Structure formats: structure tokens, C-alpha cells
Amino acid sequence: MTRIELCDIEVVDRDAVERVQATQAHEDELGYLADTFQMLASPTRLRMVEALAGGELCVCDLAAVAGASPSAVSHHLRQLRQMRIVRFRKEGRMAYYRLDDEHISDLLRTGLEHVRE
Amino acid sequence: MTRIELCDIEVVDRDAVERVQATQAHEDELGYLADTFQMLASPTRLRMVEALAGGELCVCDLAAVAGASPSAVSHHLRQLRQMRIVRFRKEGRMAYYRLDDEHISDLLRTGLEHVRE
DNA sequence: TTGACATATGAGCAATCCTTCATATGTTCA
DNA sequence: TGAACATATGAAGGATTGCTCATATGTCAA
Numbered sequence: 686m687t688r689i690e691l692c693d694i695e696v697v698d699r700d701a702v703e704r705v706q707a708t709q710a711h712e713d714e715l716g717y718l719a720d721t722f723q724m725l726a727s728p729t730r731l732r733m734v735e736a737l738a739g740g741e742l743c744v745c746d747l748a749a750v751a752g753a754s755p756s757a758v759s760h761h762l763r764q765l766r767q768m769r770i771v772r773f774r775k776e777g778r779m780a781y782y783r784l785d786d787e788h789i790s791d792l793l794r795t796g797l798e799h800v801r802e
Numbered sequence: 803m804t805r806i807e808l809c810d811i812e813v814v815d816r817d818a819v820e821r822v823q824a825t826q827a828h829e830d831e832l833g834y835l836a837d838t839f840q841m842l843a844s845p846t847r848l849r850m851v852e853a854l855a856g857g858e859l860c861v862c863d864l865a866a867v868a869g870a871s872p873s874a875v876s877h878h879l880r881q882l883r884q885m886r887i888v889r890f891r892k893e894g895r896m897a898y899y900r901l902d903d904e905h906i907s908d909l910l911r912t913g914l915e916h917v918r919e
Numbered sequence: 920t921t922g923a924c925a926t927a928t929g930a931g932c933a934a935t936c937c938t939t940c941a942t943a944t945g946t947t948c949a
Numbered sequence: 950t951g952a953a954c955a956t957a958t959g960a961a962g963g964a965t966t967g968c969t970c971a972t973a974t975g976t977c978a979a
Contacts, residue, residue: 718914
């Protein structure tokens with residue numbers, strides 16, 4: 686933990702700061718949450734997630750919808766899998782992806798509402 | 803628009819692809835949405851946003867809560883302002899920031915639910 | 920078994936991000 | 950007015966990202 690630059694009075698409202706600090710999520714939880722939002726911070730991945738909000742799709746069709754190469758899409762899918770944004774099932778040589786849970790489409794919908802307001 | 807690599811059969815389920823394409827958000831909207839999620843994709847900014855979910859704070863206190871320098875926090879706040887994640891009011895030489903609307907705390911809550919499940 | 924194909928993955932590169940340092944702006948108070 | 954201070958901002962550098970290209974894996978069909 687490096688020493689941080691601070692205002693001379695340190696904090697303006699010490700009570701407010703301590704109240705906030707008491708309720709903050711833990712470090713690792715926040716890091717994980719940041720990584721989760723990072724997954725939604727790319728237009729290509731957003732197109733993929735938006736497409737999957739309508740139902741499962743194979744990698745090939747995801748690539749067509751997202752306007753990206755199957756390779757790029759596959760790289761993205763691995764990240765989305767690791768962050769539990771998507772799940773997939775294998776059927777022969779095909780892989781069908783879907784959103785992991787309803788939180789993801791919630792995030793998408795709320796985000797769209799925000800940018801459209 | 804560069805030519806994209808495609809599976810030989812082009813798409814597996816043409817109907818599904820066309821159905822999805824018909825309902826996708828527009829390019830600029832998705833770009834804007836991606837930028838919005840990008841704002842939530844940094845632990846420091848997340849701590850700031852989480853803190854502001856509890857009420858308004860000045861830059862100095864935000865820096866204390868986020869464990870970052872006032873300079874770094876100010877840079878982040880400019881971005882958050884530009885993406886309409888936060889609003890602020892000036893009072894003398896102080897600046898008090900708050901979340902722009904309830905969508906932001908919704909995103910935070912839903913995100914936390916997702917990572918905690 | 921062999922060739923074609925859907926998907927996955929490693930390396931590498933340009934672009935972007937997050938922070939620090941230095942400095943600027945505007946306000947308060949002595 | 951001038952010093953102190955809260956906040957803002959530009960430049961710069963190391964870290965991270967998103968893509969492409971090359972290649973690997975596993976499946977299907979002839």
C-alpha cells in the first residue's frame with residue numbers, strides 16, 4: 686500500500702468517509718466486479734452479449750452478428766466464460782453459447798436505458 | 803468496413819442471425835454504452851461510484867475513500883462527468899459530486915449480485 | 920484414415936488506459 | 950494583495966487491451 690497524496694485537512698467530512706468505508710465491498714470483490722464490467726466495455730463484446738440476450742448462438746453466427754472474425758469472437762468468448770458472463774454447451778464440433786444468468790441482460794437493459802435517457 | 807473472415811457455410815442459422823441483427827442497438831449507441839461500462843471497469847472508479855451511492859462527497863474525501871491521489875481522482879471524475887455517471891455542484895473552492903441517476907446504482911447493485919452469486 | 924471444418928489458443932503489435940508529476944485556475948482568508 | 954488550498958488538466962510512461970495471423974484440437978463424412 687503506497688502512501689497517498691492527501692488534502693491538508695486530510696478529509697473534509699470524516700464521518701462520511703468512515704461511514705462509506707465501513708460499507709465498501711472488499712478489495713477482491715471490487716476487482717472482480719471491475720473485470721466483469723470490463724467485459725461489457727467493448728462494442729464487439731456488447732454486440733455478442735446483446736445477441737445472446739435473444740437466445741443461444743454458435744460461434745460462427747456470433748461472429749456474423751458481431752461483425753468480427755471467428756478468431757476474435759472465440760478470444761472474447763473465453764474471457765466472457767472466465768467472468769461467467771456466458772455459458773456454453775458443445776454439440777459435435779459446434780459450440781452454443783448463452784448468457785450465464787439474468788443479471789447480464791439486466792445490466793444490458795439498465796445500461797441502455799441510461800445512455801438513451 | 804473491412805472484410806471479415808467467415809465460416810464456410812457463412813452462417814449456421816440465418817434466421818436467428820437476421821432476427822438478432824434487426825433488433826440490435828445502433829453503432830453509436832453501442833459505442834456509447836461500451837464507454838459507459840468502461841467507466842465502471844476500474845477498481846478505483848468503482849470505489850468512487852460505490853462511495854457516491856451513499857451520498858455526495860467532495861473530491862478530497864473521494865480520494866481518501868478510493869485510496870488514490872486527488873489528482874487521479876479528479877482525472878477519473880472528469881471522465882465520469884463526460885459519461886454522465888456523476889454530476890457535481892461547486893460550493894466555493896469545493897466540488898461535491900453525486901451519482902447522475904439511479905441507473906448507476908442499479909448497475910452497481912446488479913453487478914455485485916452477479917459476482918456474489 | 921484422410922480431408923474439411925468449427926472452434927480454441929499463443930504470439931505479437933498498435934492503440935488505449937491509469938497513474939504520476941508538474942502546473943494552472945479559482946477561492947478563501949489573513 | 951498575497952499565501953494557502955481545493956480542484957483541474959496536460960504530458961508522459963508503463964501496463965493492458967483487442968485484434969490478426971498462424972497453428973492446434975477435436976469432430977464429421979467420405
